[in-house]
Amino acid sequence: MRGDVDVSVVTAVHNRGVAARNVLRSLACQTLPPEAFEVVFVDDGSERPLAEELAAEMATLEPTFKLRVLRHDTARGVQEARNAGAAQADGNVLVFLDADCLAHPGLLQAHLDAHTGRQVAVCGYTSVRELTPASWRLLLGDDWDFGDPVGVADRMERTPLLHDPLCELLADPRPSDWAFFWTHNVSIPRWAFEQVGGFKSDFPAKGVEDIEMGYRLARTGLPTVFAPAAKAVHQPHDRLRGRDIVQDRHNEQILVDMYPTLEVEAVCSYDIVRSRELVPAIQRFARALDPATSDCARLEELPGVCARIATAGNVLVMGDPAGWPTGLRPPDAICFPVDTRERPEPGRETARLPLLGTRIPYPDDHFELGLVTDYWRSFPERTLSRILSELARTCRNVVLLSGVSAAPLQQADPALAAALDAYDHPYWEFTVRLRRELHEFEIVERERAGTTAAFDLCERLWETSDLRTAISAPPSRRPAQASA
Numbered sequence: 001m002r003g004d005v006d007v008s009v010v011t012a013v014h015n016r017g018v019a020a021r022n023v024l025r026s027l028a029c030q031t032l033p034p035e036a037f038e039v040v041f042v043d044d045g046s047e048r049p050l051a052e053e054l055a056a057e058m059a060t061l062e063p064t065f066k067l068r069v070l071r072h073d074t075a076r077g078v079q080e081a082r083n084a085g086a087a088q089a090d091g092n093v094l095v096f097l098d099a100d101c102l103a104h105p106g107l108l109q110a111h112l113d114a115h116t117g118r119q120v121a122v123c124g125y126t127s128v129r130e131l132t133p134a135s136w137r138l139l140l141g142d143d144w145d146f147g148d149p150v151g152v153a154d155r156m157e158r159t160p161l162l163h164d165p166l167c168e169l170l171a172d173p174r175p176s177d178w179a180f181f182w183t184h185n186v187s188i189p190r191w192a193f194e195q196v197g198g199f200k201s202d203f204p205a206k207g208v209e210d211i212e213m214g215y216r217l218a219r220t221g222l223p224t225v226f227a228p229a230a231k232a233v234h235q236p237h238d239r240l241r242g243r244d245i246v247q248d249r250h251n252e253q254i255l256v257d258m259y260p261t262l263e264v265e266a267v268c269s270y271d272i273v274r275s276r277e278l279v280p281a282i283q284r285f286a287r288a289l290d291p292a293t294s295d296c297a298r299l300e301e302l303p304g305v306c307a308r309i310a311t312a313g314n315v316l317v318m319g320d321p322a323g324w325p326t327g328l329r330p331p332d333a334i335c336f337p338v339d340t341r342e343r344p345e346p347g348r349e350t351a352r353l354p355l356l357g358t359r360i361p362y363p364d365d366h367f368e369l370g371l372v373t374d375y376w377r378s379f380p381e382r383t384l385s386r387i388l389s390e391l392a393r394t395c396r397n398v399v400l401l402s403g404v405s406a407a408p409l410q411q412a413d414p415a416l417a418a419a420l421d422a423y424d425h426p427y428w429e430f431t432v433r434l435r436r437e438l439h440e441f442e443i444v445e446r447e448r449a450g451t452t453a454a455f456d457l458c459e460r461l462w463e464t465s466d467l468r469t470a471i472s473a474p475p476s477r478r479p480a481q482a483s484a
Contacts, residue, residue, distance in 0.1 A: 002090055002190070003090065003091075003092050004090040004091075005035070005036055005037055005038050005066070005090055005091045005092075006032075006036045006037060006091060006092055006093060006112055007032065007036065007037040007038075007091045007092070007093045007094075007095055007108050007111065007112055007187075008037065008038050008039075008040060008086075008089030008090060008091030008093070008094050008095070008190070009027060009037060009038070009039045009040065009095045009096075009097055009108070010040050010042070010082055010085035010086055010089060010094055010095070010096050010097070011023060011039070011040070011041050011042070011085070011096075011097050011098065011099050012041075012042045012044050012078050012081035012082050012085065012098075012099065013041055013042065013043055013044065013046065013050060013099035014043075014044045014045060014046055014075060014078075014081075014099075015046045015047055015048075016046075016099050016100065016237070017046070017048070017050050017053050017054075019099050019100050019146075019235050019237070020041065020050065020053075020054060020099045021053065021054065021057040021147075022102055022146045022147055022149065022235060023097065023099060023100075023101065023102060023103065024039070024054060024057050024058060024061065024067070025057070025061065025147065025148075025149050026102040026103040026104075026105075026149035026153075027039055027065065027103055027108075028061040028062070028063070028064075028065070029103075029105045029149055029150050029153075030103065030105055030106075030107065030108045030109070031105050031106050031108075031109050032108040032109045032112065034063040034064060034065040035065070037065055037091065037108055038065060038066040038067070038068070038089070038090060038091060039065060039066070039067045039068075040067075040068050040069075040070065040085040040086075040088055040089050041054055041067070041068070041069045041070070041085070041099075042069075042070045042071075042072065042081040042082070042084050042085040043069060043070065043071045043072065044072045044075045044076060044077070044078065044080075044081040045072050045073060045074050045075030045076070049071055050069065050071075051069040051071060054067070054069050055067075055069070068088060070084055070085060070088060072084070077201065077205070077206070078199075078206045078209070079198075079199035079200065079201050079203065079209050080199075080201060082096060082183070082198070082199050083198040083199055086190070086193055086198060089190065091190060092189065092190055093111065093112060093115055093187050093188070093189060093190065094187060094188050094189075094190050094193055095107075095108065095111050095185075095186070095187040096183040096185075096186050096187070096188075096210075097184070097185055097232070098183065098184040098185070098234075100184075100234055100235045100237060101126055101184050101185055101232040101233070101234055101235070102146060102149045102152055102153070102232060102233045102234075102235060103149070103185075103232055104153045104156070104229075104230075104231035104232060104233075105149075105150060105153055106229055106230075106231070107124060107185070107229075107230045107231060107232060109229075110124065110227045110228075110229035110230035110231075111124065111187040111227060111230050113227075113229075114187070114225065114227040114230070115187065115189065119189065119192070119221070119222055120222060120223055120224070120225045121178075121181055121186065121187070121188045121192070121214060121217045121222050121223070121224045121225070122186060122187045122188070122224070122225055122226070122227050122230065123177075123180050123181055123182060123185065123186050123224055123225070123226055123227070124185035124186065124187075124226075124227050124230030124231060124232060125164040125166055125167060125185070125226070125227075125228055125230065125231050125232070126164065126182070126184045126185045126231075126232045126233070126234050127156060127162040127163070127164050127231070127232070127233050127234065128161070128162060128233065128234055128236070129184065129234045130234075130239075130241065131234070131236045132236055132237065132238050132239060133236045133237065133238065135236070136236040139161060140159065140161060140162075146235050152233055153231070153233070156231070156233055162233065164231075166180070166226070167228050169273065169276075170226045171226075173223075173225065173226075174276045174279070174280075175218075175223075175263070175279065176263050176266070176267060176272075176275055176276055176279045177223065177224045177225070177226075177276070178211070178214035178215045178217065178218035178223070178224045179211050179214060179215075179267045179272040179275065180214070180224055180226070180272065181210055181211060181213060181214025181217070181224045182210055182211075183210040184232065184234065185230060185232045186210070187230075188217065188222075189222075192217060192220070192222055195220065196213065196216045196217060196220060198213075199212075199213055200212060200213075202254055202258070203251045203254055204250075204251075205247050205251070206247075207244065207247050207248045207251050208248055208251035208252055208254070208255055209251070211255065211267070211272075212255055212258065215255075215259060215264065242431050245428045245431045245432065246431065246432065248428070249428070249432050252267075252268035252359075253268070253359065253361070255267075255268060256268050256359045256360075256361045257361040260353045260354070260355055260361045261354065261355075262279070262282055262283060262286060262337055262354060262355060262356065263275075263279050263283075265355045265356060265358060265359045266278050266279045266282055266356075267279075268359050269356075269358040269359050269386070269426070270358075270423060270424060270426050271426035271427055271428060273427070274423040274424075274425065274426060275423075277419065277422070277423050278419055278420070278423045278424070281415065281416055281419035281420075282337075282356060282416070282419075284415065284416075285337070285378075285413055285415065285416040286337035286338060286354075289337065289338050289378070289413075290407065291320040291322055291336075291338055292320075292405065292406040292407040293374060293375070293377070293378065293405055293406075293407055293408055293409050294319040294320045294336065294373050294374055294375035294378070294405055295319065295320040295321070295322040295323045295373065295404075295405050295406055296317070296319070296320070296321060296322065296323040296324045296325075296373055296404055296405070297322070297323035297404065297405055297406040298323070298403065298404045298405070298406075298452050299323065299324065299325055299373075299401070299404045300325045301404070301449045301450070301452045302401070302404070302447050302449060302452055302453075302454050304446065304447040304454065305371070305399060305401070305447060305454045306325055306327075306328060308369060308397075308399070309328050309369065309371070310328055310329075312368045312369035312397075313368040314332040314333075314366075314367050314368055314369075315331040315332050315333075315367060315368070315369045315370070315371065316331065316332065316333045316334075316335065316360075316362075316367040316369070316370045316371070316391075316394065316395055317331040317333070317334050317335070317336075317370075317371050317372075317373070318334075318335045318336065318357050318370065318371065318372040318373065318375055318376075318387070318391065319334075319335075319336055319371075319372060319373030319374070319375035319405070320336055320338065320373065320375070320405075321334050321336075321350075323406070330350050331350060331371075332350065332351065332367065333350065333351040333352075333353060333362070333367070334350060334351070334352050334353065335353040335355050335357050335360060336352075336353075336354070336355075336375065337354050337355060337356055338354075339352075339354065356383075356387070357387040357390060357391070358383065358386050358387055358390060359390065360390045360391070360393070360394045362394045363394070364393055364394065365393075365394070365395070365396050366394050366395075367394055367395040367396065368395070368396050368397065369395060369396070369397050369398075369399065370391045370392075370394065370395030370397065370398045370399070371398075371399050371401060372387075372388070372391060372398070372399075372400055372401060373401050373404055373405050374401065374402065374403065374404060374405035374408035374409070375405075376388075376400065377408055377409040377410075377411075377412065378409060378412060378413050378416070379412050379413075379416070379417070379420070380412045380417040380420055380421060381436075381437065381438060382420065382421075382424055382436045382437075383420050383424055384412075384438070385434075385435040385436050385437055385438060385440060385441070386424075386434055386435060386436075388400070388435070388438075388441060388457060389434075389435040389440075389459065391457075392441075392457065392458060392459045397456070398456070398457040398458065399446075399454050399455065399456060399457070400443065400454070400455040400456075400457045401452075401453070401454055401455075402451075402452070402453045402454075402455065403450075403451040403452040403453060404452055433464060435459070435462075439460075440459065440460055440462050441457055441458065441459055441460060442457070442458050442459075442460050443455045443456075443457050444456045444457075
């Protein structure tokens, strides 16, 4: 019978038996009565089955709670493991806790309290999510006993480095906080989990699948809120952080493909923390944007471009399609953050992407031709370069238009430029390099008719290096110019 207990803790584990045993110990120390919760471990294809190891640990614990262990003989991925655990759970509230996360004694009570009287998804706080054993020893010492969760929890309160800065950051709720639905330490009503269909299996590896669920929950009216008292400590383990960052960027592209909206694009383009400030700024920009600054009113003055459009297999337009020449078939896709009134001819479907253009939900070289109207003038150079790079990625040929719109802007939108200058610095750009200057593109004029012009654009090869390489192998210099 469902609803037998208040809380079900669901944990997926793969080859981390010691960490999982420590998690069990931390759950035995909960202030929530043991009869009020259960624990479901899903052993997702560990090389050595963990059921006996976890049962042996459980036998040493007092007071006891209900434990069940499910086994996948072959790893199916964290999404399916969590779904399998949730399907077996009896609790009214599901708490997802990573197998590396030691629960503070008050964690389950804090999650349960956060659900009282409201329909929400809840994210707790997890300290030092990224430390390896070596970096933990360097920063915090080697005298920590993760087998003593109460001692760790007590020491955590007295160690400033273990304070989670999200406590202050997230004290001011924002609509994009669904992006903090991180399953190292979250909870959700079981009925909501079942209603949205659990975790999706579209992601090839761990990462972003939890954020995707947070977004689906938000779309159904269940916001993500924060419970500072629901604390956990992430037990350190070796990891390839650079690989994880690259994998997250891949999974984010899947997220944009699923939900091409301004807020999802912002979260994936500017990272989760910075997007909290940028999402409102971008939405204000989109509401205030005059389509006349970005339309195709004078495109017919460039017959060479029109001829290229006519023979192109498929075309992406970045900007407002208003004024599109009547003799040309409509574009195959339009990327523009304003809902335009232009509609395609009967029998032809145009994909409409209400995005800035920093992330385009298409694979590499999908379009034969990409056109950007004077819409590009809305952005400062750093962000414009990112948009042009996305065009160059998704389009085999890119044409940058100038003067084709009815009322082109004279400068980038000041309010948006100020927000982007402050927050367009995603933390992961040290691993995934972003184009930031127009110098990184070759821009060649191909056609001009008075003030209207078209430029072919492609990315230049751009040497990157670390300081060690730059110092040890200085580039050759051109001879100094003689003075006049």
